[in-house]
Amino acid sequence: MDPVSQARAVVAHDLRQGGILDQQLEGYEERLPQVQMAEAVAESLTNGQHALVEAQTGTGKSLAYLLPIVRSGKIALVATANKALQEQLFYKDIPFIQKYVQQFEAALIKGMSNYLCLKHLDEERPLQHYAQNPAFAHVNDLLNEETFDGDLDMLPFALPKDIRGRIAADGDDCAWRECGFYSDCYVRKMRERAQTAQIVVVNHTLLLLDILMEGWLLPDRDAIVIDEAHHLEDEATRAFTATVTPRRIETLLGQRRLREHCDPAQLEAAIAANVFCWSRLEEVTRFGTRNRAPLDGPLEEGLRLASALEDVKRQLQSRKPEVMDKGEETLYDKLVTRTSNLVADIRLVLGVKDPENRVYYVERVPSRRGREPSLSVSAAPLSVTEMLTEKLFDRISVVATSATLAIDGSFKYYRGRVGIGDAQELVLPPAFDYERNAVLYVPYMKHEPTFGKENGPYHDELAREMGDLVRASHGRAFLLFTSMRTLREVWERLAEDLTNEGYFLLSQDSELGRAELLRRFKTGERAVLFGLRSFWEGIDVQGEALSLVAIDKLPFDPPDDPVHEARVNRMKAAGQNWFGDYVLPQAILRLKQGVGRLLRTRTDRGVLAILDSRLLTKFYGKQVVHALPPAKRTTKIEQVRAFFADDV
Ligand code: SF4
Structure with missing residues (x-):
């Protein structure tokens, strides 16, 4: 053989x-x-x-x-x-x-910041505030347990975020072999385990980082398996994107070593250039209805900021002490490299240096607790x-x-x-019997979704359809939306009535995180969850608890998203079929992810509703429906009711 x-x-x-x-x-x-x-x-x-x-x-x-x-x-x-x-x-x-x-x-490798750093723990010990915290004491106790491998996600107790941030490992503040804790270091042990393992489990981000570092980060290997590989393009785009934020610059300028070795006037000049750069960027950016806007040309103030930081870097280099212990010297050199990388990123991003191959955009990042949103600026690869x-x-x-x-x-x-x-x-064929156990409901609706316009009648009709479906399924429903705006419009129209009728409503437009929403959904009676993109995938609710998945519309990317728009424009310029070869297939694959929430075991039954009549009226509708699992199809709500009538 x-x-x-x-x-x-x-x-x-x-x-x-x-x-x-x-x-x-x-x-x-x-x-x-x-x-x-x-x-x-x-x-x-x-x-x-x-x-x-x-x-x-x-x-x-x-x-x-x-x-x-x-x-x-x-x-x-x-x-x-x-x-x-x-x-x-x-x-x-x-x-x-x-x-x-x-x-x-086998070995599991997560990003470095997921592991306990013994040096940081040692530095925090004398600080009374932390030493007296029970969670901090608990972490100290774990050091004696042989089974503890330093993974902060696997602690058997809740660790407050601020403490975690202070005791986690950080590549910028790690002298590695020169560190006094190297022999006991959890990160070192994790990497050594990985060197002898046959299977090393990583995430996409680490894999892509390793690719960028020419295989320096992860162990040698014969093959790579990429699971959830539909994320690869997005993850690679993210990994190959350069991003600069005010915080990244402030954090660097706040470094003790930098402040000790840099002339105060020089430092002040860099701080002022940073403030000036971001306020100017705010002034010149037109956000419109979205939180992302293109950056069309170089920003002078950004280039001045890069020069100010370049001066800081030069000063660090020229003032490097002649006598330093090895560990301190490693950290000092890392600081110089970090400053240098930041200067290069600012020049690339705010200098709009490579418009042929990259798309430049400014993003407004919402802040918590009523603070002003902050800005970030990025250069993403077009391909x-x-x-x-x-x-x-x-x-x-x-x-x-x-x-x-x-x-x-x-x-x-x-x-x-x-x-x-x-x-x-x-x-491979579906593992479940969709024809027997699922119904795909796509109704003819009077109104179609329109991008970016006020569309009250559409939202009225959408809410009516969703309400009818929830009543037919007796809750046990995910209502999935492509935008927060539509989620809110439908919530406003439905929440009061459904609550009065005894449904248990949950929404992603709330303080609750994804895991807690899911927990409440699984345990609640007649639960209905209003969810956004993060509920379209990676969610597993088995059995009767989830019997209806209703999706508001085909998940096309918003046409004014700068990365999407630039990719479409490039295809248009090359005379390519941008809709058929890019926009539509992307939406179909996303839709398939959302649809996949419904049946999770062989015995699950349920209705999948896509409330977008473009599937029935547009030239591409048939292609979309054909790509979905082979459930029984209907345009009639009566058939949905009949399906659920068999169910109770
Ligand atoms: S080697 Fe790095 S990660 Fe390990 S204890 Fe030292 S500073 Fe922390």
């Missing part, structure tokens, strides 16, 4: 009836899509070809990529979207394979394909997987956006 066939056969045998899992787990049932995915990953690991795999909820995709890695003996990085998913892989999925399939070493191709896909074999990568069985859009070349492709 050739190596590829052999690798495929090994993992297929593990996962099929009679295999290693079946022999040990009572009631084990093989899942064909999972076997197919594991075979594809095994093939990719063996022949070094990339793989693109779309696998729906219920496929068991973590096992389908972890198992082939373990069986191949190769070393792999597994990158997923966020810390919660990293923890699920590391504390749940990996131990499962270690227990039932094969022992192997991430070249960078990803050169630094990732041309160098190593990548398996990219998610529930939403393909449209009508084709990966064309995804390939084009991230720059992945020749790859094995696999679209």
Whole structure:
């Protein structure tokens, strides 16, 4: 048997009836899509070809990529979207394979600021305010526990944010090998564990940072698996974006070392230039209705700020003490590099240095507790394909997987956006019986959503539809919105009546965080949650608690978002089909994510409503509907009521 066939056969045998899992787990049932995915990953690991795999909820995709890695003996990085998913892989999925399939070493790497820094802890100890805090004392007690690995997310008690900020590790303030605590350092231990692990679990941000640093940050590897890979373009855009904020500059200028070694007049000049720069930026920026606005040309005051900081840097270099201990010298040099990087970023961003390849924009960042919003200014790449191709896909074999990568069985859009070349492709069928268990409701509505205009009649109709649906489903509903404005309009029209009728209403337009909203939703009777984009994905409510997902409209990017607008304009200028090849596929994949909230297990039932009649009237509507799971389709609310009547 050739190596590829052999690798495929090994993992297929593990996962099929009679295999290693079946022999040990009572009631084990093989899942064909999972076997197919594991075979594809095994093939990719063996022949070094990339793989693109779309696998729906219920496929068991973590096992389908972890198992082939373990069986191949190769070393792999597994990158997923966020810390919660990293923890699920590391504390749940990996131990499962270690227990039932094969022992192997694994490591979890989070960003440095997630770990306890022993030096910072030591510096805080003499400060009475912290020393007397019970949580602080608790952290000290943990130092004696062998199982504690320094991960501040895994503490068995709540740690106040301010204390966490003071005792967390910070790359800018770490002398690494020259640090007196290096031998016991949790960050060092975590990195050493990763050096000998076969599977290292990271998040997208760390992976992209590592790519930018030419592989310096993370251990050597034979292959990379990117889970939740539909985020890759956005995450890469974020990682390759340079951003400058007033706070970034203030924090640097507030550094003790900098203040000690810099001439006060020089420092004052830099502080004044900083204040002047941001107030000028505020004056010249026209925000309109959104919090983002393009920066069309260089800002003189920004370039002056860069020069003032350049002077600070020169002074730091010329005043560097001749005698310093090694640790102090490392931190001093880091400070000079940090100042230098900031100067370069300010020149790039506020100098609008590379308009051919970047889009420049100013953002107003809302502040909490009634403070003035602050500004930030960024230079984002117009395209991430070249960078990803050169630094990732041309160098190593990548398996990219998610529930939403393909449209009508084709990966064309995804390939084009991230720059992945020749790859094995696999679209797996839904793991659940949508035809039997779900209804897709798209009503004919009199009014269509319009961007940026007052649209009272549309909001009236939308609220009426949502109210009818909630009553039909007896709550147990997610009402998902593409904008805060629409959420508020519908809330105003519905909240009082629904509350009086005994529904338990929750809204993302409140002080409650996502986790708490979700907890209350799961435990509340007749709960209805008004949610924004963060509820469209990564949310898992199983069973009857969620029986209706109603989406206000197709999730197109707002046309006046500077990054989106610049990307569209570039395609227009090149004579490309910007709507069909970019705007529409992007919206379809997002919609598929929202739709994926409904059925989470084989026995779940529910209604998915998309209250956007453009799906019925516009030329692209059919394409959108066709890309969704094969639920029964209806335009009639009576059929929705009949579906739920069977349910109670
Ligand atoms: S080496 Fe860095 S992270 Fe570790 S204890 Fe020292 S300063 Fe903290």
